Amino acid sequence: xxxxxxxxxxxxAEQHHYARWEERGYFAPEINTDRAAPVFSIAxxxxxxxxxxxxxxxxxxxMMDVLTRHKxxxxxxxxxxxxxxxxxxxxxxxVTRELKxxxxxxxxxxxxxxxxxxxxxxxxxxxxxxxxMRREGASVDWSRFKFTMDEDLSRDVREVFVRLYDEGLIYRxxxxxxxxxxxxxVLSDLEVQRDPQNGKLYYLxxxxxxxxxxxxxxxxxxxxMLGDTAVAVNPNDERYSSLVGETLILPIxxxxxxxxxxxFVESDFGTGAVKVTPAHDPNDYEMGIRHNLxxxxxxxxxxRMTEEAGADFVGLDRYKARDLVIEKLEASDLLEKVxxxxxxxxxxxxxxxxxxxxxSTQWFLRMDPLRDLALANLREDGKPRFVPQVxxxxxxxxxxxxxxxxxxxxxxxWGHQIPAWYTNDGDIIVARSREEAEAKAGTNELTQDEDVLxxxxxxxxxxxxxxxxxxxxxxxxxxxxxxxxxxxxxxIFLWVSRMxxxxxxxxxxxxxxxVYVTGTILDKHGQRMxxxxxxxxxxxEVFDKYGVDATxxxxxxxxxxxxxxxxxxxxxxxxxxxxxxxxARFCLMNAEGADKVESAFGDPANLPLHDRWILSRLNKTAVAVNxQLDNYDFHAAVQELYHFFWDDFCDWYIELSKxxxxxxxxxxxxxxxxxxxxxxxxxxxxxxxxxxxxxxxELWQKLPIKHSQQIHPAYARVEPTVMLAAFxxxxxxxxxxxxxxEMEAVIDLISRVRNIRSEMNIKPAxxxxxxxxxxxxxxxxxxxxxxxxxxxxxxxxxxxxGTSEMPKAAARAVLAGGAEVAVPxxxxxxxxxxxxxxxxxxxxxxxxxxxLEAQLGNADFVQRAPAExxxxx
RNA sequence: GCCCGCUUGGCUCAGCGGUAGAGCACUCGCUUCACACGCGAGGGGUCAGUAGUUCGAAUCUACUAGCGGGCACCA
Numbered sequence: 001x002x003x004x005x006x007x008x009x010x011x012x013a014e015q016h017h018y019a020r021w022e023e024r025g026y027f028a029p030e031i032n033t034d035r036a037a038p039v040f041s042i043a044x045x046x047x048x049x050x051x052x053x054x055x056x057x058x059x060x061x062x063m064m065d066v067l068t069r070h071k072x073x074x075x076x077x078x079x080x081x082x083x084x085x086x087x088x089x090x091x092x093x094x095v096t097r098e099l100k101x102x103x104x105x106x107x108x109x110x111x112x113x114x115x116x117x118x119x120x121x122x123x124x125x126x127x128x129x130x131x132x133m134r135r136e137g138a139s140v141d142w143s144r145f146k147f148t149m150d151e152d153l154s155r156d157v158r159e160v161f162v163r164l165y166d167e168g169l170i171y172r173x174x175x176x177x178x179x180x181x182x183x184x185x186v187l188s189d190l191e192v193q194r195d196p197q198n199g200k201l202y203y204l205x206x207x208x209x210x211x212x213x214x215x216x217x218x219x220x221x222x223x224x225m226l227g228d229t230a231v232a233v234n235p236n237d238e239r240y241s242s243l244v245g246e247t248l249i250l251p252i253x254x255x256x257x258x259x260x261x262x263x264f265v266e267s268d269f270g271t272g273a274v275k276v277t278p279a280h281d282p283n284d285y286e287m288g289i290r291h292n293l294x295x296x297x298x299x300x301x302x303x304r305m306t307e308e309a310g311a312d313f314v315g316l317d318r319y320k321a322r323d324l325v326i327e328k329l330e331a332s333d334l335l336e337k338v339x340x341x342x343x344x345x346x347x348x349x350x351x352x353x354x355x356x357x358x359x360s361t362q363w364f365l366r367m368d369p370l371r372d373l374a375l376a377n378l379r380e381d382g383k384p385r386f387v388p389q390v391x392x393x394x395x396x397x398x399x400x401x402x403x404x405x406x407x408x409x410x411x412x413x414w415g416h417q418i419p420a421w422y423t424n425d426g427d428i429i430v431a432r433s434r435e436e437a438e439a440k441a442g443t444n445e446l447t448q449d450e451d452v453l454x455x456x457x458x459x460x461x462x463x464x465x466x467x468x469x470x471x472x473x474x475x476x477x478x479x480x481x482x483x484x485x486x487x488x489x490x491x492i493f494l495w496v497s498r499m500x501x502x503x504x505x506x507x508x509x510x511x512x513x514x515v516y517v518t519g520t521i522l523d524k525h526g527q528r529m530x531x532x533x534x535x536x537x538x539x540x541e542v543f544d545k546y547g548v549d550a551t552x553x554x555x556x557x558x559x560x561x562x563x564x565x566x567x568x569x570x571x572x573x574x575x576x577x578x579x580x581x582x583x584a585r586f587c588l589m590n591a592e593g594a595d596k597v598e599s600a601f602g603d604p605a606n607l608p609l610h611d612r613w614i615l616s617r618l619n620k621t622a623v624a625v626n627x628q629l630d631n632y633d634f635h636a637a638v639q640e641l642y643h644f645f646w647d648d649f650c651d652w653y654i655e656l657s658k659x660x661x662x663x664x665x666x667x668x669x670x671x672x673x674x675x676x677x678x679x680x681x682x683x684x685x686x687x688x689x690x691x692x693x694x695x696x697x698e699l700w701q702k703l704p705i706k707h708s709q710q711i712h713p714a715y716a717r718v719e720p721t722v723m724l725a726a727f728x729x730x731x732x733x734x735x736x737x738x739x740x741x742e743m744e745a746v747i748d749l750i751s752r753v754r755n756i757r758s759e760m761n762i763k764p765a766x767x768x769x770x771x772x773x774x775x776x777x778x779x780x781x782x783x784x785x786x787x788x789x790x791x792x793x794x795x796x797x798x799x800x801x802g803t804s805e806m807p808k809a810a811a812r813a814v815l816a817g818g819a820e821v822a823v824p825x826x827x828x829x830x831x832x833x834x835x836x837x838x839x840x841x842x843x844x845x846x847x848x849x850x851x852l853e854a855q856l857g858n859a860d861f862v863q864r865a866p867a868e869x870x871x872x873x
Numbered sequence: 874g875c876c877c878g879c880u881u882g883g884c885u886c887a888g889c890g891g892u893a894g895a896g897c898a899c900u901c902g903c904u905u906c907a908c909a910c911g912c913g914a915g916g917g918g919u920c921a922g923u924a925g926u927u928c929g930a931a932u933c934u935a936c937u938a939g940c941g942g943g944c945a946c947c948a
Contacts, residue, residue, distance in 0.1 A: 004907090006907080006908065007908085007910070008908095008910085194945090201948085217948080218948065219948060220948070221948085232948095264946075264947095264948095265947095265948085266947060266948085268947095269947050269948070270947090270948065273948095274947095274948050275948075276948095277948095281946090281948075282946065283946045283947090283948075284946095284948085286946080343947085343948090390877085390878085391876085391877050391878065391942095391943085394876080394877080395876090395877080395943070395944085398876075398943095398944075399943095399944080402944085402945090489942090489943090520942095522941095524885090526940085526941080557886090557887090558886095559887095561878095561879090561886085561887095562878095562879085562941085562942090563885075563886070564884095564885065564886090565885095566884080566885045566886090566896095566897085568884085568885075568896080568897050568898085569885065569886090569896070569897075571897085571910075572896055572897065572910090573896095574910065575908095575910040575911085576910090577910085578908070578910045578911090579907090579908065579910080579911085581907090581908080581910095582907040582908035582910095582911085583907065583908080584907085585907050585908075586907030586908080587907080588907090589907070590907090635886085635887065636887080636888095639887075639895070639896095642895090642896090643895085650907085650908090651912090654907075658906095662906075751913095751914090754913060754914065755913095755914060755915085757902095757913085757914080758901080758902065758913065758914035758915080759901095759914075759915085761901095761902080763902090763903095764902080764903060764905065764913090765905095791905095794905080848892075851892065852892080855891095855892085855928090855929085858928060858929090859928085860927095860928035860929090861928040861929070862928085863928075864927090864928045864929090865891080865928060865929075866891090869891065872891090873891095873892090
């Protein structure tokens with residue numbers, strides 16, 4: 001007999017299977033030799049090179065892996081393409097911080113040396129997450145691994161840039177942008193977050209030049225007044241209508257500024273008069289354009305005041321300048337009042353520094369034509385299909401409709417340098433390479449633009465850049481569009497929509513057919529997990545404690561709704577893994593002879609009830625799981641598998657098979673029973689494999705079966721592995737409703753008798769007698785199962801007949817299908833107790849009967865409800 | 874301000890037009906020859922509230938309340 005530990009230790013299985021799968025190339029689509037195989041592909045959302053595995057990754061990776069493994073076992077040519085993102089700002093910051101410890105800045109090194117240093121950092125410390133993904137069991141094709149700064153992907157970035165520029169979609173312009181004074185770069189609107197802030201609203205008085213009095217304006221940023229070039233009021237505001245066109249003297253700087261009228265101003269906010277700072281506020285910028293106002297830049301790139309702010313202010317930090325402005329205004333009695341005020345403030349998403357809006361020359365991508373492609377694709381073809389459709393399709397569409405131009409340049413060194421060169425005359429040459437630029441310019445005296453592109457620019461190309469575009473590679477033809485994108489909801493704008501637009505633009509087809517948006521794992525208080533809050537749960541620790549497979553089940557069943565992290569849940573799936581282990585242990589302890597059986601099942605019609613029943617349950621489970629996975633209904637699939645394995649297979653099938661399986665002396669009947677047991681287990685392991693790759697492989701390898709016969713035909717001549725075994729599709733001929741109904745009757749009988757035993761406090765060791773009364777058809781069902789009924793109810797004697805003449809001193813129960821069972825309890829029975837039990841029973845049944853009668857007595861119901869419903873009742 | 878989601882047993886969540894479900898927790902019994910990370914038997918919910926639609930509503934509609942998101946140019 002095989003010696004197997006009582007408790008499953010996941011670590012052992014996790015240690016060696018992955019390496020074997022990877023080495024033998026099981027993850028690569030080339031393993032599939034079926035030329036006609038359907039294709040399934042996923043491009044992974046590339047994690048940041050600086051990143052370490054967190055719950056969000058683990059969640060997405062689990063779902064992608066489940067889908068990929070499922071399709072692979074169904075014989076699809078399957079590619080899950082892995083990669084990594086260079087993560088411009090994060091990575092640059094990481095290395096900058098490292099340099100700081102050495103007392104250096106990146107400027108001390110210079111651009112070239114700095115970038116070299118970042119590459120070195122990447123080689124040494126980057127990509128931790130890649131090995132963590134191996135631990136997760138992610139079946140990605142490492143041979144196709146891509147990094148967004150790889151030469152071929154960089155080439156694609158330049159190619160796209162040049163084409164968009166030549167079409168006039170990319171342009172260089174001087175506009176107001178979001179500037180991060182800490183990271184020293186511009187940011188797109190999506191990289192700016194709005195945080196609520198308890199601040200103050202300052203009321204400032206601007207005196208008239210040609211008359212007495214002043215106009216009071218309200219502002220949260222008094223320091224910007226140094227750059228004011230107008231005061232605006234609403235044209236319909238009667239309080240001010242006579243003052244429009246007057247001239248004010250801007251305090252401190254003594255600049256003459258006009259009072260203008262603009263619809264933007266809301267009369268009921270503050271005083272109804274707004275100071276206008278075109279150079280430092282996006283709205284004022286627009287107003288400035290409308291009214292042709294001067295732009296006075298008073299704040300510079302380090303958020304310090306410029307020379308234009310005046311001698312008293314130059315060099316001052318913006319907040320120091322604020323204090324000084326207030327001090328000066330107060331001194332000249334021009335500060336009317338200061339009130340507490342809560343508003344929201346723009347911060348850099350990464351470093352949380354307050355954004356300084358300022359005017360700067362940057363590269364922009366015109367989005368309108370791209371947006372139209374994406375909207376048309378959605379409206380006309382319903383693509384992509386969002387799962388769940390509500391609310392994400394609307395969120396996506398609304399965002400596209402209100403899309404503004406994308407600021408694509410960044411003042412960083414780490415990233416794709418913009419393929420634009422300047423001649424000494426200042427002409428712009430955009431080209432794929434320096435050589436091409438020189439040829440175009442007719443000179444080699446060119447200076448390349450210093451800026452790099454937004455990291456999301458290369459990410460937007462990911463689904464096709466990773467497949468070899470712009471070459472028409474086999475991979476591109478085969479795997480594009482990808483089947484599904486699995487992602488968290490927070491990058492629908494940053495990434496999903498941009499991939500859609502770029503894919504439609506450059507390939508002419510959407511980059512993915514479906515978008516599955518996962519839920520979010522929250523901490524136990526319902527808060528988002530975050531590094532700053534320190535409330536994150538480390539998936540690797542969970543792996544260590546409960547095993548990868550148990551964690552994967554927990555994550556898979558999260559599906560698309562948010563869920564609070566609950567370690568008890570993982571524990572229960574750990575217990576499930578152990579249950580599987582022990583079920584297999586039982587099978588293996590009783591496996592001798594199982595492999596001698598040629599065909600375990602033979603003609604289904606001749607099988608014992610419990611075998612017909614388990615085959616039916618197995619095939620129904622396969623139908624359900626296949627369908628649920630096709631619909632991304634991970635939660636339902638997990639539940640289905642859990643209950644099939646635990647309830648149907650362990651609690652009933654194994655128990656029902658025990659007598660024949662555990663016979664001491666070898667016999668053909670025993671071996672057949674053993675063969676059947678092993679076969680059901682084997683199929684169950686295949687069903688479970690996409691969710692629990694390690695445990696299923698570990699056990700499947702141990703089973704006494706002809707492993708190679710289970711391998712899907714698409715994988716010719718591989719070393720047997722459950723990951724390339726055929727995923728059970730349902731065999732309709734094995735779904736047997738009659739067997740299920742008959743088995744239910746047996747289960748009901750056993751359960752009722754157990755209930756009697758329990759409530760009558762009959763000791764486990766006491767053997768009882770059963771008297772069953774049933775109609776002929778059920779009589780034969782029960783007769784055929786007497787051994788099993790006796791075993792599971794601990795009965796010594798069972799009599800079955802058509803009458804219900806039962807002894808008085810018996811506990812009785814009515815069964816489904818009109819049968820009845822009695823347990824004679826001479827000397828054991830407590831009549832009072834039994835009466836109480838039966839009274840409870842009776843009340844329950846009466847309640848139910850009354851309800852049914854009322855419903856059937858309702859003429860409206862009988863008349864209007866569907867006939868089958870009425871019959872059923 | 875606009876848009877959206879959620880509210881089901883003590884906890885975490887399924888169900889989304891036909892008699893309330895799971896896991897955990899709880900109670901009782903059990904060294905039953907795979908498993909105490911187990912086995913068997915139980916208790917527990919007027920499905921946030923109100924009004925409607927329907928023969929029938931946790932499930933559809935409207936409104937209300939609480940919670941959570943997203944978007945937005947209120948200086």
